[in-house]
Amino acid sequence: MRILLLGASGFVGGGLWSRLAERHEVVGTYATRPLPGMVRLDLRDEPRLAALAADGFDLVVHAAGLVPLEAAEADPALAHRLNVRPVEVLLDAVRGSATRLLLLSSDNVFDGTRPRYTEDDARAPVNVYGRTKTAAEDLLLAEGGHLVVRIPLVFGRGPWANTFLARLSGPTTVARTDLVCAPVYLPSLGPALARLWDRTGVVHYGGADVVTRFELMSRVQRALDLPTRVTPAQEADTPSACRRPPRLVLRSTRHGLLGPGLDEALAHLATG
Ligand SMILES: NC(=O)c1ccc[n+]([C@@H]2O[C@H](COP(=O)([O-])OP(=O)(O)OC[C@H]3O[C@@H](n4cnc5c(N)ncnc54)[C@H](OP(=O)(O)O)[C@@H]3O)[C@@H](O)[C@H]2O)c1
Numbered sequence: 001m002r003i004l005l006l007g008a009s010g011f012v013g014g015g016l017w018s019r020l021a022e023r024h025e026v027v028g029t030y031a032t033r034p035l036p037g038m039v040r041l042d043l044r045d046e047p048r049l050a051a052l053a054a055d056g057f058d059l060v061v062h063a064a065g066l067v068p069l070e071a072a073e074a075d076p077a078l079a080h081r082l083n084v085r086p087v088e089v090l091l092d093a094v095r096g097s098a099t100r101l102l103l104l105s106s107d108n109v110f111d112g113t114r115p116r117y118t119e120d121d122a123r124a125p126v127n128v129y130g131r132t133k134t135a136a137e138d139l140l141l142a143e144g145g146h147l148v149v150r151i152p153l154v155f156g157r158g159p160w161a162n163t164f165l166a167r168l169s170g171p172t173t174v175a176r177t178d179l180v181c182a183p184v185y186l187p188s189l190g191p192a193l194a195r196l197w198d199r200t201g202v203v204h205y206g207g208a209d210v211v212t213r214f215e216l217m218s219r220v221q222r223a224l225d226l227p228t229r230v231t232p233a234q235e236a237d238t239p240s241a242c243r244r245p246p247r248l249v250l251r252s253t254r255h256g257l258l259g260p261g262l263d264e265a266l267a268h269l270a271t272g
Contacts, residue, residue, distance in 0.1 A: 002057050004053065006061065009160065010158075012104065015190065020194070060094065102146070104149055105136065107152045107248040109137065110245055116250070154183065175217035175230050178246060180212055188259045195255075205258075214232045
């Protein structure tokens with residue numbers, strides 16, 4: 001397959017790049033973090049985005065955009081510009097061709113009030129980031145023939161961008177005991193997408209284990225023996241302008257794939 005990977009310089013994009021480039025011809029893009037062999041692209045350069053997407057790829061994997069929740073909350077117009085508008089440009093560029101789009105979306109399209117979420121559950125985002133992902137999904141789903149893959153918090157080591165481990169880089173790591181997730185291990189994502197990408201509509205890909213953020217961070221710290229002290233906190237201890245859904249557990253009614261459990265993932269992470 002010939003694949004365009006938007007956001008290959010990012011944390012998730014880097015993990016996808018390392019797995020997908022083993023078996024496919026992958027063209028990756030970066031915006032500010034140049035990498036050898038990748039092409040520079042600003043999502044706001046619409047003619048360039050459209051020209052790249054129309055270059056005869058079998059699949060465009062869209063893993064680029066404004067991801068930090070606080071940054072999206074602080075600048076909703078920029079979040080829309082980077083997370084929603086490019087999807088319209090991509091759809092216009094590939095319409096009528098054989099190129100399919102795979103949009104990476106997020107569990108933040110849900111409000112976190114239910115024990116678990118499947119593809120059929122109603123979305124109700126509580127923050128700007130979640131609203132932009134919901135709007136991007138709507139565009140793709142209205143067109144038909146493309147795929148939205150919702151993923152939860154991703155953990156692990158990226159080949160170049162390491163936004164997850166960076167959270168554990170200070171002397172103290174504050175982690176919430178009142179946020180529950182089913183995180184996915186980064187190396188499992190590429191193979192999972194490759195098994196799902198022939199589908200259309202929406203699919204969920206969640207991790208097997210359900211843990212609090214505090215438990216996840218504590219177990220990663222111990223597995224890697226990182227020089228940080230993970231301290232428990234609750235919402236009141238960490239005031240933020242950005243609301244976070246309290247419990248996000250993605251499950252699927254469309255397939256049986258789940259990411260590895262924490263024991264298996266952390267044993268792999270510890271091998272470097
Ligand atoms: N990380 C998670 O836990 C998680 C969870 C659920 C869903 N997701 C989804 O996964 C995708 C990737 O997330 P991530 O964690 O890998 O984020 P990330 O590390 O911040 O990477 C973002 C990517 O987007 C690129 N980008 C940013 N602004 C751009 C612009 N103006 N033009 C072109 N490219 C731009 C970045 O390029 P440069 O780095 O070169 O600037 C980078 O390649 C997103 O769609 C996100 O919603 C992530």
